[in-house]
Amino acid sequence: MALTNAEFASILEDNSKEINGGIEWTEDEDHSPAVEFRVEIHSDVGWPLFVRGSYNRYAGTLSYMLILKTDGRIYGLDMGKDHHNPECTQVGEKHKHSWTEQFRDKEAYVPEDITTLATEPVAVWEQFCAEAKIKHVGGRLAQPPAVQEELLL
Amino acid sequence: MSVHMICQEFKANLSELFTCSEQGGYQRIRTPYLFPDGDNIDLFCKIEDDLITVTDLGETTRWLRMQSVSLRRSPKQLKLIEDACLTHGVEFYRGMLLARCRPGDSLAAVVIRVAQASLRVSDIWFTFRTRAVESIVDEVADYLSEHQFHFQPREKLAGNSGRGWTVDFHVRVPARSSLVYVLSTANRSRARAVVEHVTAAWFDLNHLAAGPEALHFVSLFDDTADIWSDEDFSLVESLSTVSRWSRPDEFADVLREAA
Numbered sequence: 001m002a003l004t005n006a007e008f009a010s011i012l013e014d015n016s017k018e019i020n021g022g023i024e025w026t027e028d029e030d031h032s033p034a035v036e037f038r039v040e041i042h043s044d045v046g047w048p049l050f051v052r053g054s055y056n057r058y059a060g061t062l063s064y065m066l067i068l069k070t071d072g073r074i075y076g077l078d079m080g081k082d083h084h085n086p087e088c089t090q091v092g093e094k095h096k097h098s099w100t101e102q103f104r105d106k107e108a109y110v111p112e113d114i115t116t117l118a119t120e121p122v123a124v125w126e127q128f129c130a131e132a133k134i135k136h137v138g139g140r141l142a143q144p145p146a147v148q149e150e151l152l153l
Numbered sequence: 154m155s156v157h158m159i160c161q162e163f164k165a166n167l168s169e170l171f172t173c174s175e176q177g178g179y180q181r182i183r184t185p186y187l188f189p190d191g192d193n194i195d196l197f198c199k200i201e202d203d204l205i206t207v208t209d210l211g212e213t214t215r216w217l218r219m220q221s222v223s224l225r226r227s228p229k230q231l232k233l234i235e236d237a238c239l240t241h242g243v244e245f246y247r248g249m250l251l252a253r254c255r256p257g258d259s260l261a262a263v264v265i266r267v268a269q270a271s272l273r274v275s276d277i278w279f280t281f282r283t284r285a286v287e288s289i290v291d292e293v294a295d296y297l298s299e300h301q302f303h304f305q306p307r308e309k310l311a312g313n314s315g316r317g318w319t320v321d322f323h324v325r326v327p328a329r330s331s332l333v334y335v336l337s338t339a340n341r342s343r344a345r346a347v348v349e350h351v352t353a354a355w356f357d358l359n360h361l362a363a364g365p366e367a368l369h370f371v372s373l374f375d376d377t378a379d380i381w382s383d384e385d386f387s388l389v390e391s392l393s394t395v396s397r398w399s400r401p402d403e404f405a406d407v408l409r410e411a412a
Contacts, residue, residue, distance in 0.1 A: 028218060029225050030248025032211030036218065046341075048378045052219055059197065059210040060176050065219050069378035070338075072283030073190075073220050081212070082183060082193040097190065106191050153199055153206055153251075 003071045008099040011068070012075065015133050016044040022139030025055065033058045033152055035144050041066075041134060051134070055121050055144045056080075058152065062118040064128045065097075074099040077128050079118035083108045094118075171264070179210070184268045188216050188275045196267055198260075207263050208251035213271045215248070220278055222377065229295060230277050237273035241266045250274065289337040289375045289398065290321055297324065300405055308332075312357030320354070323368075324408050331408050332361070332368050334393075336385075337375035348385045355392035371396055371407055 018041065025035040034056035041049040048069035055062050065076030076097045083091040086103050095108040113131040116123040125141045128134075154162070170185040179197035186194040194213070199206045214234075217226075226234075238245045243252050243266060250270045254263040282289055290306075297304050305323040310332075312318055322333040334351045338344050351372055361368045370393035374381055377399055386395050396404040 028211075028215070028248060030211065030214055032214060032248025034211050034215045034248070036215075038224070046379075048380070054215050054219055056210060056212065056215060058177055058179065059181075059195065059212050061212060061215070063215075063219050067220075067222060069222050070283070070380070072222060072281060076219070078192060081195055084187050084191045084193060086191065108191065152247075153208065153249075 002101065002104070003068065003074060003099060005099075005101050008074055010045075011047055011049070012132065014043055014045055014047075017049070017132070017134045018042050019051070019129075019134060019136045020138050023053070023136075023141045025053075025142060025144045028054075032056075034061075037141075053121075053125070053141075057119075057144065060118055062121055062124060064125060066132060073097065073105050075132065076105070077111065077114060077124070078108070079114075079124065182207075182264055184264070186268050186272050188213075188272075189278045190220070192216065194268055194271050194275075196264055196271070198254075198264075203256050205254040205260060205263075206251055207254060207260070207267045208249045209267065209271050211248040213250055213274045216275060217277060221281060222283060228299075230280065233277050233280070234274050237270050240273070241270040243267055243270040290335050293322070293333075293335055293373065293398070296401055296404075297322065302326065302405075302408060310358055310361065312354070313360055314357050316357060318354040318358060320358075321373075326409055328409070330366075330368055331371050332358070333371045333373055333408075335373045335375065335398075336381075336389075338380060341380050344380050344382070344385055348381075348388050352388050352392060355389065359392070369394065371404075373398060373404060 019039050023037050023039055025037055028034055028036050034054050036054040038050055038052050041051060050067055052065045052067060059080065061080035063076060063078050065073050068074045079094050082093055083095045085091060085108060086106055091108045092110055094110060094114060096111040097105045097108045099105055100107055114124060114127050116127060121144055122141050129136050172183045174181050176197065179199050182196045184194045184196060188194060197208055197210050234245055243250050250267055252263050252267050254260050282292060294306060303325045307319055308323040309317050309319045320332045321335045324331045324333060334354065336347050336351055338347050355370050362370060372389040372393040373396045376397045389395060394407055396407050
């Protein structure tokens, strides 16, 4: 049974969502130009949730995604790439996917709460956590490591 | 509008669907093609000597990872990527899809090739279990096939009560055959109901677990999400062997060593 609108709203509004400790960026399984992290979210309700972060400085893209283990991505921020909504409107390079029963995670909107740029992943992370009601305690998100351009292409 | 005008209109406007802009040291081409969630596919061009490399800079596999619950791609997904690259003549290097535009080649044709490969690789998303296209039962069937188990899916069996039960797999190995129920739910509140259904099935089918060709009962829990409680495992444990999908090799051993 797919996630309902009410369940999604309750996940997003749940103030007890918490991430503990520092977060480091790591290479992905392909050693691609992007770096990423994955971190579990704890909450009083106990939804099986985690966040994936990914940053590709060459492509100029940054993403933070809230993933429910039973349903996949339910909410997330994308920067640096445009999005086409099911109603055939283009949303723009800064967009947030949000769950609905009708479109699952295909519909996106322009998030006014994100005011920093994709080139500032730490600042964007803080704004993302604030809006998604995720407390990040006991550490910070590290700056993404530099990548050696001559090894890329 | 005449047929001739349709062709003219199409040719005149096609290129407008692709837009170019600077991105770092690359020329970014925004294509009208979409990932399955509606994000546009972007490609990047880099000129070196008389070659132009056209690549997605790893954005397709990055997009796939960002939708995925799994830490790593499965061998099946890797095979699908290889196949898409082979079809479109694209190289897969460090997570990037790339093709070279050599002197005399059409840059537009190379861009379309890489874009098509990106589109096809992103369609691997449809094989993710959370997308409701592929289920855990499909995944288990793939695993059984890959490991050369002979099996019958969705076998309907009569219980002592006269009620019919559809088990997910009847797996045959030389030593002894097994019946397998896959326990899976997306909703924690439904977990106990799933377990009780399987417990009732094993109880009603217990006549099949006796005699010289006794069948072995296996309850395979999809524990990739933290849904189940200790009590759930205990309920089916007395009637069947409990196996966990997070440890597929142990599941295979349970089937092989059923005797």
